[in-house]
Amino acid sequence: MCADLTADLVVLGGGPAGGHAALAASGAGLDVVLVDEGAAPGGQVWRAPGVAVSNHAALGPDHRAGEALRAALTASKVRVLAGHRAWLLQAGFTVHAAAADGAARLQAPALLLAPGTTERVIPFPGWTLPGVMGLAGATALLKGNRMLPGRKVVVAGAGPLLVAVAASILKGGGTVAAVVDLGSMPEWLRGVPAMLGRPDLILRGLGWRALLLRHGVPYLTRHAVLRAEGDNGVASVTVAPVDGDGAFEPGGNARRFEVDALLVGHGLVPASEAARSLGARHLHVPALGGWVPELDGLGRSSIAGLYIAGDGAGVRGAAAAALAGAQAGLAVAHDLGRIDAARHTAEQAPLAARVARAARFGRAMAALVRIRPGLIAAIPPEATICRCEDVTRAEIEAAFDEGARQIGQLKAWTRCGMGPCQGRFCGPTIEALAAQRGIAAEAFGPMVARPPLRPMPIGTLTGDFDPAALTLPPSLPSS
Amino acid sequence: MRIAAGVERGPAVTFSVDGVAVAGHIGETVGAALLAAGWRDLRSGPGGGGRGMFCAIGVCQECVVMADGVVREACRLPVRDGLVITTRRLRDVR
Numbered sequence: 001m002c003a004d005l006t007a008d009l010v011v012l013g014g015g016p017a018g019g020h021a022a023l024a025a026s027g028a029g030l031d032v033v034l035v036d037e038g039a040a041p042g043g044q045v046w047r048a049p050g051v052a053v054s055n056h057a058a059l060g061p062d063h064r065a066g067e068a069l070r071a072a073l074t075a076s077k078v079r080v081l082a083g084h085r086a087w088l089l090q091a092g093f094t095v096h097a098a099a100a101d102g103a104a105r106l107q108a109p110a111l112l113l114a115p116g117t118t119e120r121v122i123p124f125p126g127w128t129l130p131g132v133m134g135l136a137g138a139t140a141l142l143k144g145n146r147m148l149p150g151r152k153v154v155v156a157g158a159g160p161l162l163v164a165v166a167a168s169i170l171k172g173g174g175t176v177a178a179v180v181d182l183g184s185m186p187e188w189l190r191g192v193p194a195m196l197g198r199p200d201l202i203l204r205g206l207g208w209r210a211l212l213l214r215h216g217v218p219y220l221t222r223h224a225v226l227r228a229e230g231d232n233g234v235a236s237v238t239v240a241p242v243d244g245d246g247a248f249e250p251g252g253n254a255r256r257f258e259v260d261a262l263l264v265g266h267g268l269v270p271a272s273e274a275a276r277s278l279g280a281r282h283l284h285v286p287a288l289g290g291w292v293p294e295l296d297g298l299g300r301s302s303i304a305g306l307y308i309a310g311d312g313a314g315v316r317g318a319a320a321a322a323l324a325g326a327q328a329g330l331a332v333a334h335d336l337g338r339i340d341a342a343r344h345t346a347e348q349a350p351l352a353a354r355v356a357r358a359a360r361f362g363r364a365m366a367a368l369v370r371i372r373p374g375l376i377a378a379i380p381p382e383a384t385i386c387r388c389e390d391v392t393r394a395e396i397e398a399a400f401d402e403g404a405r406q407i408g409q410l411k412a413w414t415r416c417g418m419g420p421c422q423g424r425f426c427g428p429t430i431e432a433l434a435a436q437r438g439i440a441a442e443a444f445g446p447m448v449a450r451p452p453l454r455p456m457p458i459g460t461l462t463g464d465f466d467p468a469a470l471t472l473p474p475s476l477p478s479s
Numbered sequence: 480m481r482i483a484a485g486v487e488r489g490p491a492v493t494f495s496v497d498g499v500a501v502a503g504h505i506g507e508t509v510g511a512a513l514l515a516a517g518w519r520d521l522r523s524g525p526g527g528g529g530r531g532m533f534c535a536i537g538v539c540q541e542c543v544v545m546a547d548g549v550v551r552e553a554c555r556l557p558v559r560d561g562l563v564i565t566t567r568r569l570r571d572v573r
């Protein structure tokens with residue numbers, strides 16, 4: 001069964017960016033369909049709890065912001081299509097989406113992408129063990145299911161999610177054996193001037209730190225995970241000191257913790273495949289997380305009618321995402337002739353200053369999760385890089401030795417990135433390994449964005465879809 | 480482990496995983512209910528090693544199981560009474 005819907009604007013992604021884009025466009029008189037694969041809008045940071053929550057106050061500002069967004073969408077004319085995963089985008093624009101019990105085809109002259117991010121995890125021996133999970137992924141379990149990823153955990157990696165996740169686990173009744181931070185206190189302090197614009201977030205962060213102190217949780221700065229071990233799942237995590245580049249200190253004092261979960265993450269990567277599948281021009285900007293679309297200040301891409309907003313256009317954080325969404329939503333209304341230039345300028349004005357301030361905060365956080373070359377260099381040859389196909393670093397280095405200089409060659413020669421996750425988790429690491437060989441990201445290229453945009457159980461792809469309608473982007477040469 | 484404070488779990492349900500009965504609550508995902516039951520290993524990687532939930536948002540595909548005969552992501556699939564899950568452990572070992 002395939003439902004056909006037409007609208008003025010389709011918004012892909014119902015997080016802070018997509019949600020506020022839909023509200024702004026709808027408020028300006030556009031007929032908007034908002035599609036998201038989640039059971040309800042909210043996205044990652046404002047995720048709707050799947051289980052009922054009896055004490056909303058205890059869940060804090062992210063939860064309240066999500067409740068407010070969901071209430072505003074319900075009160076608006078936006079048509080929300082939840083539980084639908086968009087898997088193919090066509091110029092003009094048509095969005096093919098699939099749900100557990102059917103499919104939908106959405107048509108509109110304007111398309112606004114707000115797909116958010118996926119997590120970057122730099123590999124180490126044992127990272128494929130059950131019980132090792134992404135740090136951002138842990139928030140999904142905590143928020144969506146009110147479930148602890150383990151009883152006793154190590155929280156490791158970089159950036160502001162470290163303390164946020166550790167504090168949530170303590171509040172939920174779990175034990176945090178240690179927080180293991182690549183960053184140092186001086187690095188955190190360098191971000192303070194940019195953070196001063198958001199005293200609320202500073203206070204929240206300090207509150208989390210205080211909770212860790214009260215629980216006596218060791219906070220190891222300038223440390224990284226050396227390995228995780230266990231038979232059927234992670235049972236212990238060994239960590240060791242690193243320098244500012246992420247390289248393990250020779251003779252550094254390694255420490256081992258017994259745990260049943262390791263939550264580890266090294267930043268976020270914009271989900272650029274949707275925009276790239278339509279041919280929008282992209283740039284490689286490490287400070288924004290990787291490949292990001294070329295946009296004007298209001299979310300207009302290099303393709304007429306295609307708009308992109310939020311962390312999917314470069315990681316700047318939730319507050320900036322919501323504002324950028326509203327900016328882009330208004331721009332669509334203006335470009336489709338629904339609001340005149342005067343009203344457009346007037347409504348954009350208050351957003352511009354706020355988005356600049358919010359983005360400054362986001363950038364300070366992004367600096368903490370920059371890729372550290374020493375940590376990449378320290379990945380041992382036997383470590384798995386591509387989880388889907390079990391490709392090791394040694395195999396990837398062998399392909400470089402044989403002359404691979406583009407991502408397409410590396411994929412064809414080693415099978416890395418060919419599995420069901422379509423290179424989303426190995427891609428950033430392979431790019432960093434290429435960089436260590438002096439290969440520029442622009443020459444190496446991003447993985448070709450092929451449909452399905454997100455993995456799909458094959459049954460859901462059938463229906464009345466015509467495969468001949470597929471426009472595949474050209475592949476990179478494989479030799 | 481389920482967080483107790485401030486949470487009202489949905490009605491209790493029972494589903495089966497490789498023939499073993501597992502308890503869950505409406506509103507939870509299969510992956511989360513399995514974690515609460517101490518079950519982390521959901522499938523085998525190509526080299527045979529165990530794999531479990533990793534991204535928790537439906538991207539990495541490490542958590543895929545067969546649910547009533549269809550491939551589904553355990554991290555996104557809601558539990559329901561009588562759901563029959565088979566894991567893909569040790570099946571695709573080379």
Ligand SMILES: Cc1cc2nc3c(=O)[nH]c(=O)nc-3n(C[C@H](O)[C@H](O)[C@H](O)COP(=O)(O)OP(=O)(O)OC[C@H]3O[C@@H](n4cnc5c(N)ncnc54)[C@H](O)[C@@H]3O)c2cc1C
Pocket residue numbers: 012013014015016017018019035036037038042043044045046084085086087114115116117118119136137139140164268271309310311312317318321453454534536
């Ligand atoms: C797993 C995860 C957890 C995070 N947790 C936090 C947190 O706790 N605190 C914090 O400050 N930041 C968190 N972040 C960072 C987060 O990226 C931003 O803070 C914020 O959520 C960005 O808003 P956004 O609207 O740009 O994207 P998101 O909030 O990521 O929203 C994007 C939405 O698009 C949907 N989507 C994407 N592709 C498709 C598709 N093909 N079909 C249908 N729907 C699709 C997703 O389901 C999602 O709902 C997290 C990121 C990730 C990846």
Ligand code: FES
Pocket residue numbers: 531532533534535536537538539540541542543552553554555
């Ligand atoms: S854990 Fe990644 S898809 Fe389910």
